[in-house]
Amino acid sequence: MTAKLWAIVRREYLERVRTKGFVIGTILGPLVLAALMLGPILAIRSGSKPLRVSVLDRTGALGPRVEDALRAARFDGRPRFDVLPTEPEPALKKAVLEGRLDGYLELPADAVERGTASYFGRNVSNRLDLNTMERAVSEVIVGVRVATAGLDPRKVKDLTKELDLKTIRLSESGEREDKGAALMLAIILLMILYTSMLIWGQMVMTSVIEEKTSRVVEVIASGVPATTLLGGKLLGVGAAGLTQFLVWSLCLLAASSAPAALLTFRMPEITPLVLASFVLFFLLGFLFYAALYAAIGAAVNTVQEAQNFVWVVMTPIILGMVSFSAAIEAPDGPLSVTMSMIPGISPLIMFLRIVVLTPPVWQIALSIALLALAIVFVLWASARVYRVGILMYGKRPTFPEIVKWIRHA
Amino acid sequence: MNEKAIVLRGIGKAFSGHVAVKDLSLEVPRGSVFGLLGPNGAGKTTTLRMVMDILAPDTGTIEILGRPADHASRDRIGYMPEERGLYPRMVLEEQLVFMAAIKGMARTDAQARLGPWLQRLGLADWRRRKVNELSKGMQQKAQFVATVLHEPEVLIMDEPMSGLDPVGMDDMREAMLELRRRGATIVLSSHQMEAVERLCDRVALIDRGEKVLDGSVAEVKSRHGKNTVALAFDGDGSFLQSLPGVAKCTDFGQYVEVRLHDGADPQALLQRAAERLRIRRFEIVEPSLHDIFVETVTGNGEEAE
Numbered sequence: 268m269t270a271k272l273w274a275i276v277r278r279e280y281l282e283r284v285r286t287k288g289f290v291i292g293t294i295l296g297p298l299v300l301a302a303l304m305l306g307p308i309l310a311i312r313s314g315s316k317p318l319r320v321s322v323l324d325r326t327g328a329l330g331p332r333v334e335d336a337l338r339a340a341r342f343d344g345r346p347r348f349d350v351l352p353t354e355p356e357p358a359l360k361k362a363v364l365e366g367r368l369d370g371y372l373e374l375p376a377d378a379v380e381r382g383t384a385s386y387f388g389r390n391v392s393n394r395l396d397l398n399t400m401e402r403a404v405s406e407v408i409v410g411v412r413v414a415t416a417g418l419d420p421r422k423v424k425d426l427t428k429e430l431d432l433k434t435i436r437l438s439e440s441g442e443r444e445d446k447g448a449a450l451m452l453a454i455i456l457l458m459i460l461y462t463s464m465l466i467w468g469q470m471v472m473t474s475v476i477e478e479k480t481s482r483v484v485e486v487i488a489s490g491v492p493a494t495t496l497l498g499g500k501l502l503g504v505g506a507a508g509l510t511q512f513l514v515w516s517l518c519l520l521a522a523s524s525a526p527a528a529l530l531t532f533r534m535p536e537i538t539p540l541v542l543a544s545f546v547l548f549f550l551l552g553f554l555f556y557a558a559l560y561a562a563i564g565a566a567v568n569t570v571q572e573a574q575n576f577v578w579v580v581m582t583p584i585i586l587g588m589v590s591f592s593a594a595i596e597a598p599d600g601p602l603s604v605t606m607s608m609i610p611g612i613s614p615l616i617m618f619l620r621i622v623v624l625t626p627p628v629w630q631i632a633l634s635i636a637l638l639a640l641a642i643v644f645v646l647w648a649s650a651r652v653y654r655v656g657i658l659m660y661g662k663r664p665t666f667p668e669i670v671k672w673i674r675h676a
Numbered sequence: 677m678n679e680k681a682i683v684l685r686g687i688g689k690a691f692s693g694h695v696a697v698k699d700l701s702l703e704v705p706r707g708s709v710f711g712l713l714g715p716n717g718a719g720k721t722t723t724l725r726m727v728m729d730i731l732a733p734d735t736g737t738i739e740i741l742g743r744p745a746d747h748a749s750r751d752r753i754g755y756m757p758e759e760r761g762l763y764p765r766m767v768l769e770e771q772l773v774f775m776a777a778i779k780g781m782a783r784t785d786a787q788a789r790l791g792p793w794l795q796r797l798g799l800a801d802w803r804r805r806k807v808n809e810l811s812k813g814m815q816q817k818a819q820f821v822a823t824v825l826h827e828p829e830v831l832i833m834d835e836p837m838s839g840l841d842p843v844g845m846d847d848m849r850e851a852m853l854e855l856r857r858r859g860a861t862i863v864l865s866s867h868q869m870e871a872v873e874r875l876c877d878r879v880a881l882i883d884r885g886e887k888v889l890d891g892s893v894a895e896v897k898s899r900h901g902k903n904t905v906a907l908a909f910d911g912d913g914s915f916l917q918s919l920p921g922v923a924k925c926t927d928f929g930q931y932v933e934v935r936l937h938d939g940a941d942p943q944a945l946l947q948r949a950a951e952r953l954r955i956r957r958f959e960i961v962e963p964s965l966h967d968i969f970v971e972t973v974t975g976n977g978e979e980a981e
Contacts, residue, residue, distance in 0.1 A: 274778050481763065481764055483763055486761060489757070658725075
């Protein structure tokens with residue numbers, strides 16, 4: 268019997284891994300993520316030219332100081348603004364539209380009092396540059412206000428220096444400074460966990476439906492019991508999912524050993540505990556949802572029909588995603604603890620809690636035990652639906668009918 | 677050595693309110709070609725699925741090759757369902773090796789046995805192609821290889837001739853006979869009795885889930901007597917119907933088949949007919965399984981009227 272199970276695992280695994288989608292997703296996934304994170308920084312780094320800007324001053328006093336401030340503004344150690352002499356507004360507009368100028372900054376007459384200014388440019392979505400500009404101009408305006416009040420701007424600046432709260436995460440593996448990276452990491456890992464559980468689970472469903480459509484399932488069912496077929500499918504597809512994670516982890520490992528100069532931020536440390544719980548909760552969550560998806564696939568004839576039952580899967584997942592901000596704010600609160608115990612929701616919330624703040628071991632153990640119990644139950648019920656459903660063609664069964672299959676199969 | 681390949685004892689199966697198979701008992705001797713015949717919806721497919729454990733019988737027991745049916749004994753059966761199917765995007769060779777593997781054959785053994793079969797059926801050049809690149813006829817052949825590659829001792833084929841063109845039917849028949857020569861037991865179901873009656877040496881006729889009759893073909897036919905006459909003639913033969921001793925007269929255009937009452941003398945019929953017609957052929961023939969079936973199911977045919 269193990270030889271047969273192995274044959275099915277092998278077939279499912281190879282069929283997933285050999286598709287173009289898998290290859291593209293596995294290789295392109297990390298590339299896209301890296302591009303999104305590093306792209307803007309690298310674009311400026313790689314020597315994009317400073318912006319050519321002019322200052323249109325209506326205050327009659329601020330102009331030169333703002334121009335100086337812009338010339339002095341630095342991003343990543345390099346000047347970002349090339350200040351051109353001012354002209355009347357129509358001429359500036361024309362220059363921008365003709366591309367001789369990137370944009371101009373208008374200081375209204377009451378710029379100091381109301382603290383407003385406007386930037387006109389063809390491109391206004393370059394957040395990094397505009398933030399730099401905002402800081403520079405704002406410093407000038409605040410300086411003028413302070414001086415008008417008869418104070419020493421430098422002294423005021425020292426006095427009003429804002430609190431720089433450093434967060435240091437304490438854990439068994441020692442203390443380390445955390446610049447919000449842990450939170451980012453938690454959210455990114457959670458998103459990956461969430462999407463991959465759904466994607467790989469859905470793949471099981473599609474594969475069940477395809478076996479029904481191509482009528483191959485009866486031949487298979489004459490060789491192996493439905494439970495073996497279902498089990499082999501889950502293991503094979505799950506292994507393909509793990510393969511993808513393995514490739515991604517290797518990419519991450521390679522990235523973190525890349526020359527530090529390329530990274531503007533510290534790679535958040537992925538502790539062995541986080542990695543282990545990611546893999547564990549992916550597998551458990553996948554088994555839970557894939558078994559549900561397999562039952563849906565066995566009960567219906569087409570992917571379209573399956574949409575009618577997808578709520579069975581989506582309800583716990585959505586509950587999990589809704590309670591995720593609560594889990595970040597209060598990982599030890601009653602809501603988080605409850606959610607991290609409910610099977611189906613627990614892979615998401617318990618994993619998040621482990622990343623943000625390591626919960627007591629008994630809670631982790633209880634959560635896993637409950638989830639494992641639920642998986643056994645779902646597998647049992649799915650196998651029954653599967654056994655009846657794979658030979659049913661024609662009318663789509665109603666939900667009560669499926670419950671009947673489970674009880675009487 | 678046990679003499680029976682498959683024994684069914686009182687098996688029954690009902691689906692939400694409707695009875696598909698009722699108290700069915702059958703014995704398939706080893707080495708025979710056994711025909712499970714009956715109209716559509718008679719319960720043939722349900723019966724075969726119960727033998728293969730795709731459906732669980734509500735009642736009764738099943739023995740395969742001399743012992744109660746279990747997973748191991750079912751591995752010794754090759755099953756070709758009526759709804760045939762292969763994985764469309766799988767390479768033919770891998771597909772067939774996989775099919776043998778889920779029947780318990782080691783991959784290397786399956787690979788070794790694959791070549792000769794592909795050669796015989798003209799699929800050798802397609803070995804590394806995907807199944808959806810094969811023509812319909814080639815897919816049928818591939819399906820057959822998938823059924824027999826693990827060298828089953830019993831072959832169960834549900835409607836093996838359906839969807840085949842005449843050439844395909846010939847190929848299928850030859851392949852079955854070849855397996856039979858090697859000692860395999862073959863069970864096939866069909867609703868087209870003419871197509872399979874010459875292949876089978878034993879048959880069971882079932883209707884609405886119940887066995888109507890079974891036995892060797894010769895036995896079944898002799899039980900129904902040698903009282904069918906084939907008659908070819910020139911002239912108007914419509915009066916034959918009203919001759920004494922005639923139970924039923926079936927007109928085939930070229931000739932008529934006359935079914936006589938038990939005890940009626942065919943020679944008397946010949947004399948009467950010769951008085952009014954030019955007889956070109958006169959032959960006492962065996963009744964076809966189809967006629968026997970219709971007669972049995974409708975309560976001994978027109979005699980009841």
